[in-house]
Amino acid sequence: MPSEARNLRRIRCLNMSSEGNVTMKTVTYLEAMREAMDEELARDETVFLLGEDIGPQGGVFGSTRGLLEKYGPRRVRQTPISECAIIGAACGASLVGTRPVAEIMYFDFVAIGMDQIFSQVGKLRYMSNGQMTLPLVIRTQCGGGRGKGPQHSSSTEAWFVHSPGIKVAMPSTPGDVKGLLKTAIRDDAPVLFIENSFLYNTKGEVSEEECLIPFGQADVKREGTDVTIVATSAMVQLALVAAESLKELDISAEVIDPRTLVPLDMDTILRSVAKTNRAVIVHEAFTRCGVGAEIAARLMEEAYDDLDAPVARVGGLEVPMPFAQSLEEQVMPSVTKIVKQARAVCYR
């Protein structure tokens, strides 16, 4: 990360806390998530967790390890394999003064609770004319590239971005996951919080002090002047690698991670495109009707005069994620594909 960006991050954290000096420490994405939940459980006794296998094992990926021992079975509730009831229970409990954090093991299984999200969680506040608030978080993890096959690899964030009443976060670094998860838990609106298990073991800096990251604030992960690459979740890492290769071709790429898709910080993207005049949008989800389609449309509407080339998109192929490595690699976005599109919009 360029030092300017790091300083900016520190300043943001400083603004949030009244402390003087912010010291940073290095943790994994998974540890950062665990810290966020731990801190919020400790801070607010209305916060509780529910989900499959989150108890003694601490979740199948380990994100809740140690929390049952620390907070007991009332606050770390291990559930049956019942995604509809998990999401519904979080919804109901949120209506009466608690702050549930539900874990759905894989993004694919969120579909089982889809009615609860789409027609209940997303609509109750509006339908009740604001009588109800739903301070709940649904955590899940997305993504392919791990040989998990067609039913454990999906990235369907666009479904929820396309639904009313739900905020959607998709963090890519330990610092972001921690700061955003804490914000999500404190938010009075329902949040779908999409992690990426591919990132769980990646390391990064988090602040030693309390650090909340507001929703709707994109992060410039790398500054550049020739092309803007907007990337989400695990694709941010690929975009950063792509930016390095582009440098060798004398193309200076700016990499922006929106971090939250609802709300979406278009201002940061627009500012960047005003400078670079070119944009490539990268996500693992299908290109067709993916979040990139929305961002591209917004660029067309709001930055038409800034653009020197059509906005390009890099996304997963429009198939279920195949199991075999040779096929999965074909489906997934790659550094090569990103470089190719970035060169294309630069006419190079």
Place this chain on the structure above:
Amino acid sequence: MKTPMKFEMLQTMLIVRAFENRVKKLYMEGVIRGTVHLSTGMEGVSVGACMALRPDDYITSTHRGHGHCIAKGVALKPMLAEVLGRATGLCGGRGGTMHLFDVPRGVMGTIGVVGGGIPVATGIGVGIQQLGQSRVVLCFMGDGATNQGAFHEALNLGSTWKLPVLYLIENNLVGDTTPLKEVVNIEDLADRAGAYGIPGVVVDGNDVLAVHRAVEEAASRARGGEGPTLLECKTYRWEGHHLGDPCVYRTREEVDEWRRRCPIKRFAQALIDDQSLTSEALGALEKEAEARLDEAEEYALGSPEPSPDTVLEYV
């Protein structure tokens, strides 16, 4: 039951066991990607159940489906090749261990979403009924799957429409890391049948003949138009939930206790006791199972990965 049939059952159980052990070995060697769920120790259920079906009957299965597929007649070579993600696999490498399909053998899919197969099986039952066929569909599910809403909707429909569906629970006492007794309020899952007005039967899943009898009876009921049966086969998985599971939720003693109740040993011993099998003959069957897995392994390892240009086919 005639002795040759019993021999075939024993042999199939040995092959399932050998298959699972071979998959474990290949996984440890890093040849298999993703998450692998083995059914070692549960051969009494897969073999007892599938061998009570006719070749043109259907099954749906789960993430732990290797045994079901083999017992339903899937050939070992393309099956292992699929688990390895090869072009010669059952599904050309698209599905892998959790998504095995062999339509000619009535294997309508091992399904990776827990409970996802229950409505599908019910729909296959609807289709059979529409076509006026005498087939049945057997729906394998884990104990954990019975806590999905899909279970209720499907069983209600299946029982109301008297569909030719056999709902078979492989109750291995735990779902992933969660003991069943912590997530249900009843002792026997078969009791849930009462809510649908269908028979609920508890079976010793480590007794292959008992499973076979129970499934035969349920199938003949279903073929006779009397509707579904809910079968609960109590058994145990010897391996972790998936390969690599640290198994924090159970004790070594519990595993050892169930290993002593090995369904294969138990059946083989019964055959030896009634003098229809010698230990030499058993040894020969075991060797043969290994030899067949050697061949399958050689075939799978020698097969190419699917060609990337096929990726967009069958969308």
